Amino acid sequence: MEIKIALAALGALAQETRLLIFRMLVQAGPEGLSVGRIADKLDTEPNGRLSFHLKELVRAGLVTATQSGRFIFYSANYPVMNDLLAYLTEHCCAGESCGEVVHGCTNLENPS
Amino acid sequence: MEIKIALAALGALAQETRLLIFRMLVQAGPEGLSVGRIADKLDTEPNGRLSFHLKELVRAGLVTATQSGRFIFYSANYPVMNDLLAYLTEHCCAGESCGEVVHGCTNLENPS
DNA sequence: CTAACATTTCAATTATTATTGAAACATGGA
DNA sequence: TCCATGTTTCAATAATAATTGAAATGTTAG
Secondary structure, three states, X not given: OOHHHHHHHHHHHOOHHHHHHHXXXXXXXXXXXXXXXXXXXXXXXXXXXXXXXXXXXXXXXXXXXXXXXXXXXXXXXXXXXXXXXXXXXXXXXXXXXXXXXXXXXXXXXXXX | OOHHHHHHHHHHXXXXXXXXXXXXXXXXXXXXXXXXXXXXXXOOOOOHHHHHHHHHHHHOOOEEEEEEOOEEEEEXXXXXXXXXXXXXXXXXXXXXXXXXXXXXXXXXXXXX
């Protein structure tokens, strides 16, 4: 992963509304949530502010938008999330004895 | 992990110089690096700018500073890093079949 | 004690990012 | 077609963060 991509992702997550949305989508699974549903859960309305933050998450590659009828569903982009986690811990401790921990979620619906 | 703590950590990492420093320290292991050494690796000098960014990383809890003689050593705070990774992936896919991935580094020198 | 090195502090400037509110666009059902 | 619903765009303002350069602090060795 290139540093610019990691910076974009981290910058996108470093904001309360967006972090809440992202975690919500990670927990929602690959089907995602509509904007209205996200707004409900945040106890706000699908307004310009929310739209702005969703766009930022998409721009950072952390989230994907798919139109379905009158609704737009946003869902977490798991591979990008995992790449980000890997980037942060890469070559940890220069390979010295250092316990590994399980984090991340592949969500491979169609494992190849 | 509380959201405020996660936001502080993400915000600290969402900046090129700081992300470079953090990864450098993660890779350096628990002994850390002195400010001068960090400056060398960044091809810069131990100036106000570097000091500012180091302080931000400490403020976010991602990094620890320890004085040793005339030098100050900065090192990665692995537990905080792992908590952050866990926070991002928490309750991923609401528990549905969803492959787990290894990321993170405990670096337990004294496992209990 | 003094000089030299390592690092930090501070205030001013500049740059980036978030919020707000109003208006506009798109979609599907009556 | 027309209206209601769902969502986005835009420009202005407000808030937050980064950079710079100079001066100050703390530390050790001679």
